[in-house]
């Protein structure tokens with residue numbers, strides 16, 4: 001199973017460690033690969049250097065100067081998460097070309113679109129009993145780093161390994177009337193997702209998440225669930241199909 005982890009669900013150290021403990025427990029029964037973002041950490045490091053952030057359609061406009069900061073921030077977080085999970089190896093896209101990408105749209109700067117995943121490296125680590133923890137910086141055709149949205153990166157990894165994926169975030173799933181948690185959809189089909197984006201009740205950061213879920217399913221992932229990483233037990237409940245929103249073809 002792929003666990004996508006990022007954003008607000010890793011804002012406090014206690015929360016980060018609680019999720020890491022759940023990931024470690026989950027791995028007793030199945031293989032687990034962690035793919036992470038870290039928007040708030042990137043934000044903090046950019047702000048500390050006086051570099052402003054601009055998002056277009058949920059993607060951070062990434063100048064070469066910002067790219068250096070994104071990579072530095074995510075590399076440090078990668079090692080911290082790897083240590084939290086234990087029996088893990090932290091990797092970024094540059095390692096054995098784990099995540100290959102091309103420039104997505106030149107007007108966004110160094111933002112990448114994933115073109116390939118070195119699944120053999122992940123299988124080798126899993127075969128050795130180690131949990132890969134993957135940061136969402138990819139390597140471009142020029143050998144330089146590209147900033148990939150972590151949901152997109154996680155969806156590509158799930159597709160490449162033909163594994164199911166749980167996207168952990170700061171809401172209990174996809175709400176039909178955001179922000180009312182009572183309106184959580186237990187299941188959403190592709191048509192419902194497309195309709196939700198069109199009608200505007202799926203918006204902001206939820207758009208790349210549902211699109212990455214559909215992309216993972218298209219590439220061969222057996223399931224895709226969007227669930228909360230904000231309370232204990234949520235990950236295992238989502239993995240059992242008892243929490244979150246399951247996206248179906």
Ligand SMILES: Nc1ncnc2c1ncn2[C@@H]1O[C@H](COP(=O)(O)OP(=O)(O)O)[C@@H](O)[C@H]1O
Pocket residue numbers: 006007008009037039151168169170171173174175176177178201202203204205206207209
């Ligand atoms: N229909 C919806 N249901 C739930 N959340 C939604 C919905 N539409 C938009 N959102 C927003 O999407 C956010 C999750 O995306 P994002 O902040 O990018 O998460 P992460 O940082 O975990 O990747 C929620 O906190 C919420 O603000």
Ligand SMILES: CC(=O)N[C@@H](CCC(=O)OP(=O)(O)O)C(=O)O
Pocket residue numbers: 005006007008036037038039040042058059060070111112136147148149150151
């Ligand atoms: C291109 C792009 O927007 N990249 C993201 C990568 C990190 C990310 O996606 O982190 P979360 O999962 O915490 O949101 C960014 O720079 O914020």
